[in-house]
Structures are given as structure tokens and as C-alpha cells.
Amino acid sequence: MSLNIIVLAKxxxxxxxxxxxxxxxxxxxxxxxxxxxxxxxxxxxxEQALRLKEQHPGSTVGMLTMGPxxxxxxxxxxxxxxxxxxxxxxxxxxxxxxxxATSYALATAIKKIGKVDIVIGGRQAIDGDTAQxxxxxxxxxxxxxxxxAEEILKVENGxxxxxxxxxxxxxxxxxxxxxxxxxxxxxxxxxxxxxxxVMKYKYATCPMERTGDExxxxxxxxRPYLTLNEWSVADVDGDPAQCGLSGSPTKVKTVxxxxxxxxxxxxxxxxxxxxxxxxxxxxxxxxxx
Amino acid sequence: MNNVFVYCEIEGTTVAEVSQExxxxxxxxxxxxxxxLHAVVAGTGIKGAVxxxxxxxxxxxxxxxxxxxxxxxxxxxxxxxxxxxFKEEQPQICLMGATxxxxxxxxxxxxxxxSGLTADCTELEIGDYDDPxxxxxxxxxxxxxxxAFGGNIVATIVNPEHRPQMATVRSGVMQKALYNGKAxxxxxxPQVDKYVPQESYVVKVLERHVEAAKHNLKGASIVVAGGYGxxxxxxxxxxxxxxxxxxxxxxxxxxxxxxGWVDHDRQVGxxxxxxxxxxxxxxxxxxxxxxIAGMQDAGxxxxxxxxxxAPINKIADxxxxxxxxxxxxxxxxxxxxxxx
Numbered sequence: 262m263s264l265n266i267i268v269l270a271k272x273x274x275x276x277x278x279x280x281x282x283x284x285x286x287x288x289x290x291x292x293x294x295x296x297x298x299x300x301x302x303x304x305x306x307x308e309q310a311l312r313l314k315e316q317h318p319g320s321t322v323g324m325l326t327m328g329p330x331x332x333x334x335x336x337x338x339x340x341x342x343x344x345x346x347x348x349x350x351x352x353x354x355x356x357x358x359x360x361x362a363t364s365y366a367l368a369t370a371i372k373k374i375g376k377v378d379i380v381i382g383g384r385q386a387i388d389g390d391t392a393q394x395x396x397x398x399x400x401x402x403x404x405x406x407x408x409x410a411e412e413i414l415k416v417e418n419g420x421x422x423x424x425x426x427x428x429x430x431x432x433x434x435x436x437x438x439x440x441x442x443x444x445x446x447x448x449x450x451x452x453x454x455x456x457x458x459v460m461k462y463k464y465a466t467c468p469m470e471r472t473g474d475e476x477x478x479x480x481x482x483x484r485p486y487l488t489l490n491e492w493s494v495a496d497v498d499g500d501p502a503q504c505g506l507s508g509s510p511t512k513v514k515t516v517x518x519x520x521x522x523x524x525x526x527x528x529x530x531x532x533x534x535x536x537x538x539x540x541x542x543x544x545x546x547x548x549x550x
Numbered sequence: 551m552n553n554v555f556v557y558c559e560i561e562g563t564t565v566a567e568v569s570q571e572x573x574x575x576x577x578x579x580x581x582x583x584x585x586x587l588h589a590v591v592a593g594t595g596i597k598g599a600v601x602x603x604x605x606x607x608x609x610x611x612x613x614x615x616x617x618x619x620x621x622x623x624x625x626x627x628x629x630x631x632x633x634x635x636f637k638e639e640q641p642q643i644c645l646m647g648a649t650x651x652x653x654x655x656x657x658x659x660x661x662x663x664x665s666g667l668t669a670d671c672t673e674l675e676i677g678d679y680d681d682p683x684x685x686x687x688x689x690x691x692x693x694x695x696x697x698a699f700g701g702n703i704v705a706t707i708v709n710p711e712h713r714p715q716m717a718t719v720r721s722g723v724m725q726k727a728l729y730n731g732k733a734x735x736x737x738x739x740p741q742v743d744k745y746v747p748q749e750s751y752v753v754k755v756l757e758r759h760v761e762a763a764k765h766n767l768k769g770a771s772i773v774v775a776g777g778y779g780x781x782x783x784x785x786x787x788x789x790x791x792x793x794x795x796x797x798x799x800x801x802x803x804x805x806x807x808x809x810g811w812v813d814h815d816r817q818v819g820x821x822x823x824x825x826x827x828x829x830x831x832x833x834x835x836x837x838x839x840x841x842i843a844g845m846q847d848a849g850x851x852x853x854x855x856x857x858x859x860a861p862i863n864k865i866a867d868x869x870x871x872x873x874x875x876x877x878x879x880x881x882x883x884x885x886x887x888x889x890x
Binding site for chain 2: 274276359360361364388389390391392393394395396397399400401405406407408409422426427428429430431432433434435436437446447509510511512513514515516517526527528529530531533535536537539540541543544548549550
């Protein structure tokens, strides 16, 4: 049985390299000031989707992402690895969304895409670490959900068998399709880009990513697959009130860079005398036994 | 109406410690707001087995849902229970553990009720809020405080207009304590099929393996933790040796876990374990907020770092400027020489 698979993927700021311009005054993230990467666990999810595509001939894998025009990169990265198509949700009305407004937007787009058997994404994104969007998308679509998946063992007769991580162990569950699956970082890593696919799709862009003076712009007329789908709130028949900041029940009250209460600390070197001194002090004061 | 609810997680008939920690916190919030603390638990064959693990934490009313198919946990039936119960009860606050279960259930419930949910809170407080746009004033909201954005900042989140205000909290962040005050302690056993339609039992658990934790990092009195500065998986061997000598446990920063040098269950910080040891030895850890959120209550903090300006040094009692590779073997050596 062939499967229609949608991969939810997010372009995230690389939170390991954050400068002081990272936050805007309203407490939301200034994404423009940061290097952007493919959210790591979404790559684990993409790998599971591509494996299913290989096991089930005729299946399709589509990348769905929401973000500014430059998030078109996420769709390209998916195409380079074997995805068939993609959709970028981009609109100022989507901006400032919390997890609920994000899941509303994604669920609305999935309804627009139409028939889907599996929606799969990373367990969580590294910029928020909330793990909320997957289950919320499932709820909004009225679908079953399996979170913390490590491997999709098989899909047979309309039922997915999935091994998932649980606290202190693992379990294997069976869920009827359609289903929303979120994939844990302990799942298999994603395959690298395929050189032929990179050649094929390297100029694939969303219209809003283009400047209009690309030397290869004639290609866009000749090869329709180089124009990626770009959807606004209106394109997915979304309700603006449920999108972005206005559709977000959570509000950021304050954001602060924490200044820790500095303690009076002893600074030592790594010399033998200094290290032995610390050990003796801790032993003398019975702090260590 | 308008009470504080805590979802109690179980394994078999044992209530999770994180749920008891949240009951303790929930009791304080309820007292501050002048409302009741209610608890919900759902499982199979739990009637008579779980009540005494929940009520002593100051619960005014406990809802026990006991029925086939409610254990092991699956998303849909537990969501139905929470959503339908909340439609009747209209709570103002709901707390859950930031466990695999809480992080599966919380978002599904919040989406069903269109209410806000904040994951992995490190502090919960009650306070007022003035909407900067409309100027509208809100009394007694739940401040959901958490490091955000990879731990580079701390954000206070509020849900002014939607109820319940939902938050998840990791195990060990709050401290559990039996309640000394008076609580009503009423227990009710609602009929499960009034809350959960038969078609919700669609996901089947075929196999399940749960092991008791391999270590007791959360309760360890000495923690030797490694960060990116440890440099390799092999580098962690030294840390394990030091921890063994000191009868402590090994912890790690997120960077070291992400690098694959140590198991995920040893991660200390907001998205890992919160520890309260007597001594915390931070080896090659720079000290992002999200890490510090999980260890700042340690009695004595020793930081070993070749960067004298590492942020963690500000909260350390001892700063040893040097590489982990150089200093940790010396700690082992001089501990062995000097302890008897």
C-alpha cells in the first residue's frame, strides 16, 4: 500500500550560538540575527519517512514547514534527501505564534493538502523544547498520535507498528492510520544529501525567496518543479484570529537575561598543590567522606 | 470550579514522585488563591491502591478513574478523561509532570480546550498582569517561568484569557512534602465510560519494558558532571572513576549528551534532571541557564574549566582553572591519598 507522508520540519535558530541581539523587545525571538539550521529531530523524522517511502512503492513524502521565506531551505534539504514535494507556510499573520497557533496553522495546511496517511515530525524543536506541536496537530486533525518514536517497525493493513521511548524503557505500540508520529533524537540519523538530487533541486525556491535577477531564472519557466509551494493564511483558508500572536493563548510577560548572584569564590590553578588543597579542605570540613 | 488540578501519573499502582512534587506545589498555589486542590488519576485496578499515595499531600478532592485499557497509558482515553472532566470542573490551573506521558497528554488536552500550556517550568508563582496592548488588568495569574531559547534567557509566560492555565514541570524541580494543614480528602470514582467513548481505545500497547533507573542521579549527594570541555566519550571514563571514588553519580550538560558521550538520562538541567547534591563538580561545563536551572541549589559547587570567565564560575565556590584532562586525575589521586 502506498502512503502519503507529510514531514513537519522547522528551521530553528542555532541556540548553541546565541548573541545578545537574539531577543526582540516584545519577548519573541529575533530570528534574523541568528544562524538557521534544520531542527535536528526533524531530520530523524525525515529519515523514517524516507524509509517508509522505500518500503512502500508509490509513496510520496512532502515537507511542510512554517517560517519566513528563507525557511524554503528546509524544503530543499528535504528534496536533496529524497522528498518529493514541499509547502512553505509564510505570512506575517503567522508571526509570533505559540505552539497552539503553530499547530492550528500546520493542521489547516494539512487539511488543504488533502489525503494523508502519516504526519511525522521531530519530537521537539531546539529553540523551544516544548514537544507540544506534534500532539496539538494530531488533536486538531482528530488523528491518533504516537510521540517519542524511535523506529517505525512496519506499516501493514492500515496499521503502523512503532517502537517508542518511554520513561525508563521502551514500548511497542500499534496505531491505525492516519496517525501523527513524533520522532525522538535516539532514532536513526538522517541520510546525507544525494548528489543527483542536489543537482536537480539546487535552484528550487519559493517565489518570495527570489530576487528576480538570478542568472538561472529562465529555468523557473522550463522546470515547474523548481518553484516550491508557498502558502499564506488565505491560501489555506485559515482564520487570521487563530494564527500568530493573536491565536496564541500564552503571552510572554517578561524575558530576562539572568545575572547570577555571584558567590565569593576561590580561584585556583590546576597545580598539584592547589588540587590537593581543595581535597583536604573538603575532607577536613567533612563535605566529602 | 476554579480549582487547581494535578494529573497524577502512575506505573502500575505506584504514583510517580513527580506527581507528588506537583501536589505539594499545587497545594501552595491553591492556598494562595483560596481555592481547592484536586487530583486526577487514571489506571487499571488502582482503586484502593493509589489513594493513600495522593491524599496526604493536601488533596481536597481526588478523582479516580479505574477501568480496563487505562493502563498502560495511551493518549486518547486519558485525554478524554481530562477534557471531559475539565469541561465539568472548569479548573483555573492544571499541572502535569514533564515526563513522556505529561508531554504527550498536556498538549493534546490544551489543544482540545484551546488553552495555553507551558512546558518544563522551573518556577510557578501567582501574580498580576497588565496587557501591554489593551491595558487590561488581570489578577492572580499563574506565572509560568522557564529558561527558553536553548537556556539563554528566562521567560515568564502567562495565559491571561484561557483556562485552565496549564504547565508541565520536570521531576525533582519541586520538592515533595506531606501536608500539615487540613484538606477535605474526598475521593470519587467516576464511571469511566461516561468520559471515554469506546472508539478512543485504538492505540494498542503490544510490548513494554520498563526498568528501574540504573542510577540515582536525582538523589545523589555528590555529582560529578561533565560538559563539552570533557572532550570525548573516553574523557567521561575519568569522571565515572571520580564519581565512584566519591560515592557519587555522573551527570552531564546537554552539550555532552548531544555529542553522544553519555546517556540522555544523565542530563542535568531544565530539560533533564534537577539535582540537589552537597557537592557538584562541574567539569568543562560553561554554565548555560538551562543547565544552572538544574543544579544551582547544590551546597558546594566546584568548577573545573580552562576558561576563567566561564559563566558557571560566577556561582562556583571553587574555580579550578585548568583542563578536565589534567585536573580530574589529580582529584582522584589526592582524594585516594588523603581519605584515610
